[in-house]
Structures are given as structure tokens and as C-alpha cells.
Amino acid sequence: MPGSTTLALASLHDVELCARAAAGERKAFGELVRRHGSAVRGLLRRMGAQAAEADDVAQDAFLAGFERIAEFRGEGTFAGWVKRIAARLYLRRLQRERRLGVFADGGDEEMEVRDGDADGRIDLDGALKRLAPGERMCVSLCFGAGLSHAEAAEALNLPLGTVKSHVKRGLDKLRARLAPADGAVLEGRRGNG
Structure with missing residues (x-):
């Protein structure tokens, strides 16, 4: 039953979902995205990203997180870990677009x-x-x-x-x-x- 799998995943802790995702269970990582996607997009919006840009960077952050999920050791929260990935990706995007110079002038x-x-x-x-x-x-x-x-x-x-x-x-x-x-x-x- 597909619904029972979703309910079972929803009841797991983030660390357990990360372990399952590291073992190749994509649905476990999908549950992490469902839980934390809006918080990651919210952080990016607070950093100055427009809605579409926040969506793009959040997606890139979750893809990077999926590729590096084995590196997550559970020492902090998964949400904090993926937010740091997203913030760094957004900063790299700003640097590529040369928009970052405005932060140094203190305007x-x-x-x-x-x-x-x-x-x-x-x-x-x-x-x-x-x-x-x-x-x-x-x-x-x-x-x-x-x-x-x-x-x-x-x-x-x-x-x-x-x-x-x-x-x-x-x-x-x-x-x-x-x-x-x-x-x-x-x-x-x-x-x-």
C-alpha cells in the first residue's frame, strides 16, 4: 500500500530518514524535502532571493544534500545542515552575478x-x-x-x-x-x- 509507506516515513525522525536515504531509499529523502523545503525557501527569501530564485536554490540544495547525505552524521539537525548548503549555494550564485559587492559597502x-x-x-x-x-x-x-x-x-x-x-x-x-x-x-x- 503506497499510503502506508508514506505514513511510516512521516513517523520517522530525521536521522532515521537520513540513514534510509543514505542506503538508497529515495522516498525517505523525499520526506525530508517535504518536511524542510518551506523552511529552506524561507531562509533564502530572508537572504534576499526572489521567490523563483529561492525555489531554484532550494532545489539545488536538496539535490546536493541527496548526493552528500552520507556526510550527514546527525550531530546537528538535518534542517540546519541543508540550510547551510542552501545559504552557501545562494552566496555562490550572488558572487557569480557580482551582486555581492553591495554587502561590503555597508549601504x-x-x-x-x-x-x-x-x-x-x-x-x-x-x-x-x-x-x-x-x-x-x-x-x-x-x-x-x-x-x-x-x-x-x-x-x-x-x-x-x-x-x-x-x-x-x-x-x-x-x-x-x-x-x-x-x-x-x-x-x-x-x-x-
């Missing part, structure tokens, strides 16, 4: 995007889009893809201090944009030490 151009809606929900993607390109890329790599500052610096071919500055400025801007207008939550946090 502060920002897009006008709403950070939330009338219900008070936070729009992290909208807030990220308002960051300068270098800040958005560095914050996305360090917090979305799980790269260290040093790994992000190497991937972007930037000095470590530049990456740290972009991350700090980006996080400061995100905190300011995403904080409640009345400051109630911030006041409570200060009191808790």
Missing part, C-alpha cells in the same frame, strides 16, 4: 515595508527587508542558516569585523522595529535581569 538603503499588521502580529520578513543588504545577509546567515560569524565572513569574503558589525546593527534595527510601541515588553524584560 543603508532601506525599503519601505510594514513591520506588522493591525492585529499587532510581527512581520519578521518585512522587518528583515528593511535592513541594508549586508545586514540582512549577515543576520540571515548567522541566525537563519546557523553559520558562525567566522563562517559567514568566509562565505561572504568579508572581514570578520564587518560581519560582526552588520549583525549587530541589523539586530539593533530589528529590535527597534519589532519592539511594541508602548515598550511594555521591554520594561518587563529589564526588570527580570
Whole structure:
């Protein structure tokens, strides 16, 4: 029964699915793609990719992940592993297109995007889009893809201090944009030490 195979795979842990995929079971890897595809595309969108480009790079990342699945040792999450692959592929694409130079200059151009809606929900993607390109890329790599500052610096071919500055400025801007207008939550946090 085809449906029972799908249900059986859906109940397995990512590490078990990786082991089955490494043994040649394509459906196991398909389950990993189903579980984590939208998160990988979301990371790429936060890094600045347009929807179609995010889809293309995510597909390339999963293909690379399938080819290298035996290298996944389960020391971290599969999602983190494939996100790092996707982030690096996207950065290589940017470098090929010579669009990466904009990240080194630290330009502060920002897009006008709403950070939330009338219900008070936070729009992290909208807030990220308002960051300068270098800040958005560095914050996305360090917090979305799980790269260290040093790994992000190497991937972007930037000095470590530049990456740290972009991350700090980006996080400061995100905190300011995403904080409640009345400051109630911030006041409570200060009191808790």
C-alpha cells in the first residue's frame, strides 16, 4: 500500500530518514524535502532571493544534500545542515552575478515595508527587508542558516569585523522595529535581569 509507506516515513525522525536515504531509499529523502523545503525557501527569501530564485536554490540544495547525505552524521539537525548548503549555494550564485559587492559597502538603503499588521502580529520578513543588504545577509546567515560569524565572513569574503558589525546593527534595527510601541515588553524584560 503506497499510503502506508508514506505514513511510516512521516513517523520517522530525521536521522532515521537520513540513514534510509543514505542506503538508497529515495522516498525517505523525499520526506525530508517535504518536511524542510518551506523552511529552506524561507531562509533564502530572508537572504534576499526572489521567490523563483529561492525555489531554484532550494532545489539545488536538496539535490546536493541527496548526493552528500552520507556526510550527514546527525550531530546537528538535518534542517540546519541543508540550510547551510542552501545559504552557501545562494552566496555562490550572488558572487557569480557580482551582486555581492553591495554587502561590503555597508549601504543603508532601506525599503519601505510594514513591520506588522493591525492585529499587532510581527512581520519578521518585512522587518528583515528593511535592513541594508549586508545586514540582512549577515543576520540571515548567522541566525537563519546557523553559520558562525567566522563562517559567514568566509562565505561572504568579508572581514570578520564587518560581519560582526552588520549583525549587530541589523539586530539593533530589528529590535527597534519589532519592539511594541508602548515598550511594555521591554520594561518587563529589564526588570527580570
